Amino acid sequence: AVCSLSGRLSQQTFDSPSDKPQFPGASAEFVDQLEFIQPNVISGIPVYRVMDRKGQIINPSEDPKLSKETVLKFYQKMTLLNTMDRILYESQRQGRISFYMTNYGEEGTHVGSAAALEPSDLVFGQYREAGVLMYRGFPLDLFMAQCYANADDLGKGRQMPVHYGSKELNFVTISSPLATQIPQAAGAAYAMKTLNSNRAVICYFGEGAASEGDAHAGFNFSATLECPIIFFCRNNGYAISTPTNEQYRGDGIAARGPGYGMMSIRVDGNDVFAVYNATREARRRAVAENQPFLIEAMTYRIGHHSTSDDSSAYRSVDEVNYWDKQDHPISRLRHYMTARGWWAEDEERSWRKQSRQLVMEAFEKAERRLKPRPEWLFTDVYDENPTGLQKQQEALQRHLEQYKEHYPLDLYDK
Numbered sequence: 001a002v003c004s005l006s007g008r009l010s011q012q013t014f015d016s017p018s019d020k021p022q023f024p025g026a027s028a029e030f031v032d033q034l035e036f037i038q039p040n041v042i043s044g045i046p047v048y049r050v051m052d053r054k055g056q057i058i059n060p061s062e063d064p065k066l067s068k069e070t071v072l073k074f075y076q077k078m079t080l081l082n083t084m085d086r087i088l089y090e091s092q093r094q095g096r097i098s099f100y101m102t103n104y105g106e107e108g109t110h111v112g113s114a115a116a117l118e119p120s121d122l123v124f125g126q127y128r129e130a131g132v133l134m135y136r137g138f139p140l141d142l143f144m145a146q147c148y149a150n151a152d153d154l155g156k157g158r159q160m161p162v163h164y165g166s167k168e169l170n171f172v173t174i175s176s177p178l179a180t181q182i183p184q185a186a187g188a189a190y191a192m193k194t195l196n197s198n199r200a201v202i203c204y205f206g207e208g209a210a211s212e213g214d215a216h217a218g219f220n221f222s223a224t225l226e227c228p229i230i231f232f233c234r235n236n237g238y239a240i241s242t243p244t245n246e247q248y249r250g251d252g253i254a255a256r257g258p259g260y261g262m263m264s265i266r267v268d269g270n271d272v273f274a275v276y277n278a279t280r281e282a283r284r285r286a287v288a289e290n291q292p293f294l295i296e297a298m299t300y301r302i303g304h305h306s307t308s309d310d311s312s313a314y315r316s317v318d319e320v321n322y323w324d325k326q327d328h329p330i331s332r333l334r335h336y337m338t339a340r341g342w343w344a345e346d347e348e349r350s351w352r353k354q355s356r357q358l359v360m361e362a363f364e365k366a367e368r369r370l371k372p373r374p375e376w377l378f379t380d381v382y383d384e385n386p387t388g389l390q391k392q393q394e395a396l397q398r399h400l401e402q403y404k405e406h407y408p409l410d411l412y413d414k
């Protein structure tokens with residue numbers, strides 16, 4: 001299912017007078033018929049899947065046959081992410097936090113790919129991959145602390161909500177400017193290769209971010225420098241309000257792989273096993289062969305782009321309902337579990353209750369916690385602050401002392 005194009009051009013030999021093209025830029029044959037290459041020579045790169053929409057395994061040899069314990073873990077992480085999204089989305093609507101982005105509909109791409117990696121593999125995310133971090137063990141308390149920008153936040157409250165990061169879990173902190181993570185990830189993968197570390201890098205991005213020039217630089221450097229990296233594109237149909245049919249004319253993102261000399265595959269992102277299998281194989285080969293892989297996971301963004309967006313302005317309720325009700329990664333996995341007798345109404349009910357409780361406890365704790373010390377605004381960039389920053393810090397201090405009554409300083413850590 002992996003479509004390949006030999007990216008490595010062999011150096012030609014000049015000893016025999018052959019009638020083959022000798023140009024150094026491509027390995028090819030001469031032809032004497034004028035023919036333009038059709039962009040659709042293969043009519044649509046196929047979508048690899050393991051399960052059908054009802055959770056039935058299509059080809060038993062592709063069944064990853066994961067243990068009951070592992071499958072239940074997948075399901076619990078996917079649904080816990082859902083519950084956390086609901087509570088944090090509501091928190092923003094109620095004015096408790098400033099911003100939020102949900103992951104609805106993309107849970108299968110997160111959990112399937114995260115489970116296929118080694119914990120030491122380095123993750124670069126975009127912003128809609130909270131499930132990857134959750135699968136790695138990031139606790140609810142820290143998700144909440146980040147969104148609430150409280151004193152427990154690892155980033156000390158200096159980032160917008162959903163900009164998580166964890167050094168311990170090898171998850172590089174999210175940054176908002178689109179696609180900046182792509183060349184950074186390529187560089188990190190190059191470092192891993194030179195260190196012979198047996199580690200891979202995975203770099204997540206949306207199909208919209210793939211339009212940035214940085215995507216081009218990252219893909220080409222990874223291919224030419226032969227880096228152990230997995231480019232994981234979540235093609236969820238939209239870049240905010242721009243649908244994919246206005247974003248590009250080629251066959252999605254996977255079709256660009258061969259142009260860079262990269263192994264590429266398109267998978268059903270709502271099939272957690274297909275995502276798992278593809279990522280696992282890509283990870284194994286990326287490290288064994290030092291080469292980049294491109295995975296395009298087809299999925300659908302069920303929620304609004306963010307809390308600053310109202311998607312009813314540019315798409316129909318029927319369209320959203322189709323994905324929510326008929327082709328959802330969580331219900332597909334649940335069908336699979338139910339068919340094996342691993343899960344039934346009782347388990348569902350008690351897990352829903354328990355997961356909601358876990359999220360609510362973390363949420364209440366985060367809300368009660370103090371805000372980070374204002375001085376932390378000025379730390380962690382310079383070893384010793386330059387005089388300009390020192391002056392700003394002193395000015396802030398004077399201002400806060402002079403106008404204390406206007407600031408809720410008792411809510412801040414001392």
Ligand SMILES: Cc1ncc(C[n+]2csc(CCOP(=O)(O)OP(=O)(O)O)c2C)c(N)n1
Nearest residue numbers: 128176177178206207208209236238239240
């Ligand atoms: C360089 C840059 N340009 C524009 C934006 C504004 N912006 C934020 S998210 C987004 C859409 C990205 O879409 P996609 O990559 O498909 O990810 P998705 O939101 O669908 O998960 C845009 C245009 C930005 N953050 N950075």
Ligand SMILES: *[C@@H]1O[C@H](CO)[C@@H](O)[C@H](O)[C@H]1NC(C)=O
Nearest residue numbers: 061062063064065277278281
């Ligand atoms: C999917 O996983 C199963 C079990 O591990 C394996 O037999 C199969 O070859 C995998 N498919 C791919 C494409 O890796």
Ligand SMILES: *[C@@H]1O[C@H](CO)[C@@H](O)[C@H](O)[C@H]1NC(C)=O
Nearest residue numbers: 216217220221222223224225
């Ligand atoms: C690809 O990367 C190589 C370095 O590895 C660089 O020399 C070349 O200019 C790049 N080409 C493109 C098309 O970006």
Ligand SMILES: [Mg+2]
Nearest residue numbers: 206207238239
């Ligand atoms: Mg998108």
